[in-house]
Amino acid sequence: MKRIITFGTFDVFHVGHINILERAAQYGDHLTVGVSSDALNFSKKGRYPIYPESDRCKIIRSLKFVNEVFVEESLEFKKKYIEKCNADILIMGDDWAGRFDWVNEICQVIYLPRTPSISTTEIIEVVKSIK
Template sequence: MGQILNWDDLKTVIDKLKANGKKIVFTNGCFDIIHIGHIRYLREAKKLGDILIVGLNSDSSVSKIKPGRPINTERHRAEILSSLEMVDYVTIFNEDTPYELIKHLMPDVLVKGGDWKIEDIVGSDIVTEVYSLPYVEGISTTEIINKIISSEKNL
């Protein structure tokens, strides 16, 4: 089971892991309602290195980019993510983007979903190995929320 750490504690851990030759993979997102697209994506991300770190948007960060969200609190989202077998560490960031977090941690690999072009991935200018993984079409948190709302209207 993964751990939820603050930035500085995580940096200390990463430095030790790197000193022992471990390859650090970083991804980030809201992960508001975990679905199969997230699971497949995180599994693929983990395959790109030894340690997978998830930078999680805080509640205030999510609400700035997705009005009316999040559905689940940052603490709940962090706990769910940290319980996934492929996730080693979770840390929360308050900023609109994870740029400062990426700069602080300096992972070896940076990963986002296929809806992002590599040149548009935040941090691609400071991390040398960057991937845009395949996106699972038709599966998103927004689509799940809309389906629930639609189902409620039909009751």
């Protein structure tokens, strides 16, 4: 059985999220998704997600091609998460290209293209500008 792992915030869920998760699932038999905690998102982006981690996990868990979901507490634990899940392949969006090559010693790393013209940050900015 080939096990896949990926990570993300998955805030303001959109078709780009579905696309990358669906494509990631096609690389193996079991897809595990690490959803960034609210605190981790704040440390990375300087803002909390729109939706709390419990809601974001519930959304991801509801997808038929996702087998397992956990809360990612720290970027420094990436290797531990991969080992704990016995992942064969780490899949990330190509906006992270090269940034996770250091885990190649324990699993294959694949960067998939993002869905063009859609991002959570852009959606949030558009919504904020409508008044």
